[in-house]
Amino acid sequence: MQRPGEEICRLKLWDKGQVFAATENLQRSIEQTPYSIQADTIVCCFSLSRCHSQSSSYDGYASSDGGDNPTPTSSNVRQLHYPSHAHMDPGHVQLILPGSMTLLEDIFHNYEVTFGPGYKEILLQAFSANSDKLCSFFYEADIPWILRRSTKSFKDPSECTEELITMLKVNTQVLCLMQQQLCEQSRPFEELKIGYFNQFAKCHIKKLLDIAVCLSETVWSATHICPMLLAYEALMDVLPLIQKFASSESGDFFSIILRNMREAFRKLIGHIKHFIQSNMEKHQDDVAIHPMTCFLICSMKSFGSHRNLVQSTLAPGDNSSSFGHLLYDVITCWKSVLTEHSNIYRADLQRQYIFLLNNAYHFNTKTDGLLDLLLSDTQIIKQHDDEFKLLFRKWIDSYTEEACTPAKSCLNPNCWWGSQRRSLVAFTSKFNKTFDRQKTWKVPDVVLRQVLKDRIQDCILPDYRRCLENCLSSGLFCSCLQIASAGAGYIYTTETLETTVQGFFEG
Numbered sequence: 001m002q003r004p005g006e007e008i009c010r011l012k013l014w015d016k017g018q019v020f021a022a023t024e025n026l027q028r029s030i031e032q033t034p035y036s037i038q039a040d041t042i043v044c045c046f047s048l049s050r051c052h053s054q055s056s057s058y059d060g061y062a063s064s065d066g067g068d069n070p071t072p073t074s075s076n077v078r079q080l081h082y083p084s085h086a087h088m089d090p091g092h093v094q095l096i097l098p099g100s101m102t103l104l105e106d107i108f109h110n111y112e113v114t115f116g117p118g119y120k121e122i123l124l125q126a127f128s129a130n131s132d133k134l135c136s137f138f139y140e141a142d143i144p145w146i147l148r149r150s151t152k153s154f155k156d157p158s159e160c161t162e163e164l165i166t167m168l169k170v171n172t173q174v175l176c177l178m179q180q181q182l183c184e185q186s187r188p189f190e191e192l193k194i195g196y197f198n199q200f201a202k203c204h205i206k207k208l209l210d211i212a213v214c215l216s217e218t219v220w221s222a223t224h225i226c227p228m229l230l231a232y233e234a235l236m237d238v239l240p241l242i243q244k245f246a247s248s249e250s251g252d253f254f255s256i257i258l259r260n261m262r263e264a265f266r267k268l269i270g271h272i273k274h275f276i277q278s279n280m281e282k283h284q285d286d287v288a289i290h291p292m293t294c295f296l297i298c299s300m301k302s303f304g305s306h307r308n309l310v311q312s313t314l315a316p317g318d319n320s321s322s323f324g325h326l327l328y329d330v331i332t333c334w335k336s337v338l339t340e341h342s343n344i345y346r347a348d349l350q351r352q353y354i355f356l357l358n359n360a361y362h363f364n365t366k367t368d369g370l371l372d373l374l375l376s377d378t379q380i381i382k383q384h385d386d387e388f389k390l391l392f393r394k395w396i397d398s399y400t401e402e403a404c405t406p407a408k409s410c411l412n413p414n415c416w417w418g419s420q421r422r423s424l425v426a427f428t429s430k431f432n433k434t435f436d437r438q439k440t441w442k443v444p445d446v447v448l449r450q451v452l453k454d455r456i457q458d459c460i461l462p463d464y465r466r467c468l469e470n471c472l473s474s475g476l477f478c479s480c481l482q483i484a485s486a487g488a489g490y491i492y493t494t495e496t497l498e499t500t501v502q503g504f505f506e507g
Contacts, residue, residue: 003126007107008196009133013100014178016137018093022177025091026170030082081305082165082230084237088173095181104196108189124195131199158218161227165234167211172238175201175208179245198245208242209253216260220268222275225299228268229306232261236313258313265314269326272299273333280337288442290341293359296334297366303327304370311376324376328384335360335391350434353399354441354452354505357392361448364388396455403438404459407431411463423467424491431460431492435500443505457501465494 111119127134179197183190212235220228235257243254276292303310303323315323338359345352375381410426443449492500 006130008104008127009130011100011103011107012097013104014137015095015097018095019174019178022090022093022095023170023174025093026088026173027166029088030166030169082169082234082237085169085173085176085241088169090173090177093177095178101182104193105188108192120192123192127196127199131202134196134200135203137200156218158220158224158227161215161224161231164211164215165231168208168215168234168238171204171208172241175204175245176241194245201245205242205245208238209257212239212242212257213253213260216257216264218264220264220271222268222271222295222299225268225272226302228264229302229309232265232314233306233309235261236309262314265310266321266326269330272330276330276334277337280341288355288358288444289362290338290355290359292334293338293363296330297363299330300327300367300370300374303374307373311374318377322377324374324380327374328380331384334363335387350399350402350438351441353395353402354438354443357395357399357448357452358443358445360388360391360395361445365445365447396451399452400455400459403434404456407434408460408463411460411467421471424471427464427467428491431497431500435504439503439506441505449505453502453504456504457498461494461497461501464492464497468494 108123111123115122178201179194182193182197215231215235218228218231239254239257276296279295280290280292282291311323315321315326319325339356342352342356345355371384372381375384407427407430410423410430412423443452
């Protein structure tokens with residue numbers, strides 16, 4: 001009899017054409033995924049320069065779904081989650097050549113007769129000794145194509161995430177299908193079939209693990225949040241499958257990969273904070289919403305699309321290292337540097353408060369509902385909500401006082417009639433100066449814009465109405481009109497003043 005294992009090494013068990021077809025079908029199911037149940041707004045990068053160049057876009061990003069969920073993409077194409085292994089379809093393929101399974105079982109039976117009760121150990125040792133020959137199938141065939149490439153050829157895995165994810169998903173599925181069809185056709189010699197497969201696929205499983213480690217060790221920049229999350233989602237999808245047929249010496253890989261992912265995620269949080277800090281100074285006066293506000297919103301949406309991953313796998317728990325606490329630190333960092341950056345308007349406090357209100361309100365509006373899910377902890381949620389309410393109240397009150405006091409201080413409804421006339425003229429001059437300067441200021445959010453207009457109106461209109469009524473009751477209104485026609489200034493009626501106030505921030 002030939003040496004143990006040689007017959008099996010020479011046995012043509014796999015149909016190369018069918019394996020190739022399965023690989024093609026699996027790849028196609030990734031590239032043309034129809035699985036809308038897994039779809040959400042996903043982005044793979046954020047372009048700071050694009051936000052600067054598109055000052056007409058208040059959000060600083062394009063919308064792919066009608067405007068409700070804006071995303072910082074270079075186009076309106078949506079990137080879906082990659083389908084899980086349960087939704088990948090290899091097609092109706094039979095990977096084992098007809099009749100070859102019977103030949104394999106005949107070989108096993110002959111060894112059983114020849115070597116007796118110890119034949120299993122002899123064959124399993126033979127498989128291990130001949131593992132290089134057993135796995136040569138993949139080298140002879142150009143399938144699965146992606147296993148032929150070394151991870152060393154990927155200089156920056158964050159720039160080729162799609163290819164690496166495809167490597168993991170397609171090849172893991174091909175190997176799973178091979179193992180399944182090897183063992184499902186008949187139950188005899190199942191232990192030997194699994195032993196054969198473990199050695200047959202040993203080199204390729206090692207390559208898959210190398211890819212997984214490569215992705216887990218990658219240093220992800222703040223602008224690669226989504227590729228990182230997509231990669232980690234793929235890892236969590238395929239690693240349990242690989243673990244089922246990986247050899248015992250590969251056991252440490254899984255704990256190493258998970259530890260790497262968690263460490264890299266915490267580093268990413270630090271990179272996000274640094275990115276916001278270092279780019280906050282890049283701001284154009286005609287852009288109402290700062291690009292870093294847009295960036296933070298988009299980051300939140302990306303995290304929201306992978307909420308289970310970040311909360312239960314990458315940053316689990318309820319302590320200071322949990323995802324809710326990490327995200328709250330990022331938001332706190334953004335608020336701090338935003339407030340500090342607003343000092344560029346310190347010579348114009350009204351402009352400073354509008355800038356702060358625009359960004360804070362925009363962030364709150366775009367993350368409404370999502371933020372509670374991400375922060376998770378009720379105490380953190382309450383702290384965040386209380387802080388934002390306090391800031392809104394403070395900034396709106398401060399803006400209203402700064403904007404209205406100069407004109408309002410001119411009004412004195414209790415003074416004698418000549419002073420009332422002068423106070424109306426002075427009010428008009430001060431108010432017009434404020435209006436001419438602020439009517440073109442951008443307040444993109446409709447609700448915030450109306451709140452500010454109403455606050456201005458509530459602040460100045462009552463005193464103005466009383467002063468005007470005193471003029472009317474004393475018969476001075478005609479004199480005011482005469483002054484206006486002589487070029488001394490236009491005197492508002494209550495109605496025209498209301499209309500003018502409603503013209504603020506329409507720039």
